[in-house]
Amino acid sequence: MWAKVGVLFTALMVVSTAALSAQDRAAHEKTKHEKALLQITGQVAGGEANLNREALYALPPAELVTSTVVTDGQHTFSGFLMRDLLEQVESQGNFVTAVALNDYAVDIPVSDFYHFDVIVAYSMDGKLLNRSGKGPLWIVYPRDDHEELQDIRYDYRWVWQLYQLDVLP
Numbered sequence: 721m722w723a724k725v726g727v728l729f730t731a732l733m734v735v736s737t738a739a740l741s742a743q744d745r746a747a748h749e750k751t752k753h754e755k756a757l758l759q760i761t762g763q764v765a766g767g768e769a770n771l772n773r774e775a776l777y778a779l780p781p782a783e784l785v786t787s788t789v790v791t792d793g794q795h796t797f798s799g800f801l802m803r804d805l806l807e808q809v810e811s812q813g814n815f816v817t818a819v820a821l822n823d824y825a826v827d828i829p830v831s832d833f834y835h836f837d838v839i840v841a842y843s844m845d846g847k848l849l850n851r852s853g854k855g856p857l858w859i860v861y862p863r864d865d866h867e868e869l870q871d872i873r874y875d876y877r878w879v880w881q882l883y884q885l886d887v888l889p
């Protein structure tokens with residue numbers, strides 16, 4: 721009797737997994753086990769938040785078409801708004817130190833994220849950003865929409881290979 725139930729359960733599991741495309745199945749498995757892509761520390765709820773890909777994708781999606789100083793022509797970036805992220809973690813800060821995998825770090829005033837639709841991008845032209853490119857996460861300003869953003873003072877805030885935001889008072 722119990723052996724038969726076991727066989728039935730195994731059969732159901734095979735059927736439900738088979739309903740997913742190979743691609744979705746791989747994405748699902750990866751997301752489940754993936755460690756945090758973005759670490760947020762400092763003036764946030766609980767003092768720290770670690771967000772994996774699944775948590776980042778749960779934020780309202782935002783898209784931005786712009787040229788950059790390091791690529792040719794215009795590109796479509798997908799991600800989420802920096803202000804949505806900071807509100808999600810209940811930020812109380814006025815500055816964030818954005819830290820990259822290559823140890824590059826820069827302080828950015830939080831006011832930037834309210835004056836402009838600055839996004840944290842995880843894909844460019846429909847392709848996920850990876851570490852050998854500017855990924856996994858890249859701070860992207862709506863450079864083409866605002867002349868004042870076409871300035872070196874803003875260029876250095878476009879942190880690529882972003883992995884940590886330290887929220888400062």
Ligand SMILES: Nc1nc2c(c(=O)[nH]1)N[C@H]1C(S)=C(S)[C@@H](COP(=O)(O)O)O[C@H]1N2
Nearest residue numbers: 790820821822824875876877878879880881
């Ligand atoms: N991770 C990371 N992001 C970075 C930098 C960097 O060295 N590392 N340089 C910054 C600076 S100074 C500028 S002007 C822009 C463009 O830099 P790049 O031409 O070196 O890509 O990216 C910014 N983001």
Ligand SMILES: [Mo]
Nearest residue numbers: 872875876877
């Ligand atoms: Mo720079």
